[in-house]
Amino acid sequence: MNAAEPILVNASRFRAAHELDWKRLDGIVSRIERRGIGALTENDLLMLPLLYRSALSALSVARETSLDRALTNYLEALCTRAYFQIYGVPTSFWTQLKEFFVRGWPQAVQSLWRETLVAVVLTLVAAVTAFLLVMHDPSIFYSIIPDSLAGGRDPSASAESLRQTLYSEGKEQDWLATFATALFTHNAQIAIFAFALGFAFAIPTVLLIVYNGLMLGAFLAVFAAKGLGLEAGGWLFIHGTTEIFSIILSGAAGFRIGTAIAFPGRSARADFAFAVGRQASAVMAGAVVMLILAGLLEGIGRQTILNDGARYAIGGAMLAGWLTYFYAVRKRNVAVS
Amino acid sequence: MWPFRKRGPKPPHSLRRSFVTPEGVDLQLELGGAGARAAAFMLDALFMLIVLIVASIVIGLLAAAAKSQLMVILWLIGFFVLRNGWFILFEIGGRGATPGKMALGLRVVARDGAPLTGGAVIARNAMREIEVFLPLSFLGYQASQEASDAFLAIFALSWSGIFLFFPLMNRDRLRVGDLVGGTWVVRTVRTKLAADLGAEEEVARPRRSFTDAALDLYGVYELQTLEEVLRVGRPEALATVAAAVRRKADLPDDGDDLGFLTDYYRALCVRLERGMMLGRRRDNKFSPAVSRRG
Numbered sequence: 001m002n003a004a005e006p007i008l009v010n011a012s013r014f015r016a017a018h019e020l021d022w023k024r025l026d027g028i029v030s031r032i033e034r035r036g037i038g039a040l041t042e043n044d045l046l047m048l049p050l051l052y053r054s055a056l057s058a059l060s061v062a063r064e065t066s067l068d069r070a071l072t073n074y075l076e077a078l079c080t081r082a083y084f085q086i087y088g089v090p091t092s093f094w095t096q097l098k099e100f101f102v103r104g105w106p107q108a109v110q111s112l113w114r115e116t117l118v119a120v121v122l123t124l125v126a127a128v129t130a131f132l133l134v135m136h137d138p139s140i141f142y143s144i145i146p147d148s149l150a151g152g153r154d155p156s157a158s159a160e161s162l163r164q165t166l167y168s169e170g171k172e173q174d175w176l177a178t179f180a181t182a183l184f185t186h187n188a189q190i191a192i193f194a195f196a197l198g199f200a201f202a203i204p205t206v207l208l209i210v211y212n213g214l215m216l217g218a219f220l221a222v223f224a225a226k227g228l229g230l231e232a233g234g235w236l237f238i239h240g241t242t243e244i245f246s247i248i249l250s251g252a253a254g255f256r257i258g259t260a261i262a263f264p265g266r267s268a269r270a271d272f273a274f275a276v277g278r279q280a281s282a283v284m285a286g287a288v289v290m291l292i293l294a295g296l297l298e299g300i301g302r303q304t305i306l307n308d309g310a311r312y313a314i315g316g317a318m319l320a321g322w323l324t325y326f327y328a329v330r331k332r333n334v335a336v337s
Numbered sequence: 338m339w340p341f342r343k344r345g346p347k348p349p350h351s352l353r354r355s356f357v358t359p360e361g362v363d364l365q366l367e368l369g370g371a372g373a374r375a376a377a378f379m380l381d382a383l384f385m386l387i388v389l390i391v392a393s394i395v396i397g398l399l400a401a402a403a404k405s406q407l408m409v410i411l412w413l414i415g416f417f418v419l420r421n422g423w424f425i426l427f428e429i430g431g432r433g434a435t436p437g438k439m440a441l442g443l444r445v446v447a448r449d450g451a452p453l454t455g456g457a458v459i460a461r462n463a464m465r466e467i468e469v470f471l472p473l474s475f476l477g478y479q480a481s482q483e484a485s486d487a488f489l490a491i492f493a494l495s496w497s498g499i500f501l502f503f504p505l506m507n508r509d510r511l512r513v514g515d516l517v518g519g520t521w522v523v524r525t526v527r528t529k530l531a532a533d534l535g536a537e538e539e540v541a542r543p544r545r546s547f548t549d550a551a552l553d554l555y556g557v558y559e560l561q562t563l564e565e566v567l568r569v570g571r572p573e574a575l576a577t578v579a580a581a582v583r584r585k586a587d588l589p590d591d592g593d594d595l596g597f598l599t600d601y602y603r604a605l606c607v608r609l610e611r612g613m614m615l616g617r618r619r620d621n622k623f624s625p626a627v628s629r630r631g
Contacts, residue, residue, distance in 0.1 A: 274448070
């Protein structure tokens, strides 16, 4: 009847006792959500786990003793937000990036060696097939490579005009960087695509890799028929070792996804898919990094370096560098992480 | 406890998932529904389009002024980063959400509750290539071709549609990308603690008291429904509910629906909570009353 009457509803007593703590936790979590963990004072940082745990226990108590649904809903939402700020926040971007280059990427590539081998074999078989086919019957070239891509480099071209395409120096230095960028974005999109298509049981990825090999073989055949094989090899080699390797790797990442979906083995399909997915995505992200270099080599390096020997040397050095980086024996990861 | 938790047939396709924290409390995560997810994506697509248009205009103006290839390069790289990086960069950040997801109160988290790694975010977003861009490119292809290819286009569209509509085909609303990245999208809304219905008003007023018989009418389910009616506070709903309670409890109408229902809510709440303390939880009006034994 009057204000002195004790509060009888559990939830009200409970709210009165803890509401300030919840509000404080709410404030801290909101600040992290808005401006990151750096926005917290030292004191807030120390209080965060305490407040989180007390809110969590309040949630358990409220579920068992209180019928105030607004209260349990509020605490559920608050605890969920706090949980993800405490447990779900990744290590800093730069730490992750360093970890990726030092360990994550090469390890992921190593673990995909089987798929990589398959992709290499597919590329080689396709390239050799296309090479032999076009050498035997040049008209096949037109059914492999669309006109827009050939750009005059087809069997009907004269040896002289072919030679020119191999050693054409960029007219304006300005254009080289643009050319390199366009190459990179185009190729990187294909690498990502090859990875994603792996989900369809890797069949489209196989097609993509085979087609890539076919184009390679067909182009080489056109030049080889005119006695320009070695020169075309250099033209291709300078960036190709990096570019084709990266396409092969992203294809391998796609294969890994596809086989994981199709043959999950003993684990549940979803569990296996994601264990594999993170690994494969590291390989794909690495492939994009490789393509940046390949784009620079192709767009700038190839247009300025016209010496076959230098072209082969650079391409070979890149390949050796990649192979060492990926497959060189590393100390086992002894750290606890 | 479990036999008492059953509240008749479970609501179909609930998006609540049990999720136990290291402290041993089940957070009962709520997954983002397909509609909210689609809306978030639309918003993101819209934002990306706006950024693209604004940036293109700015770069175009700068390029006209500077006459340099630098702007073309900037645009090419910008386009690539926008297309592939928008989702990845936002989700890798501490919030785990793109602007679209933030607007709808969604957040990407790892299904096992561990921190969301860069690998998982990249995997889940690279898959957008086959979920979104593949159907789109088939659409574009179809539009550019003659009708003779219609069959091929329909086949390609329905094939790529499998990936697009994948979230509707599993109960956790997982995208293809979620499956591969080991993530799911949960609702994390900022809520305010709603006012306490059980608390005393500042102006003290006499409370109605109710007989045991009147309070034995309802259980927890009805109490919480009443709570919702009181919180929303629509006069028509209040009048209907008050009339129903009065009729059942055989009480006279005193003209103050809100006051009556608030008092009834408090009294019922106290009674049901006491029963709960004694291990007699009354889930709804069909279960045996708290006061009766046996």
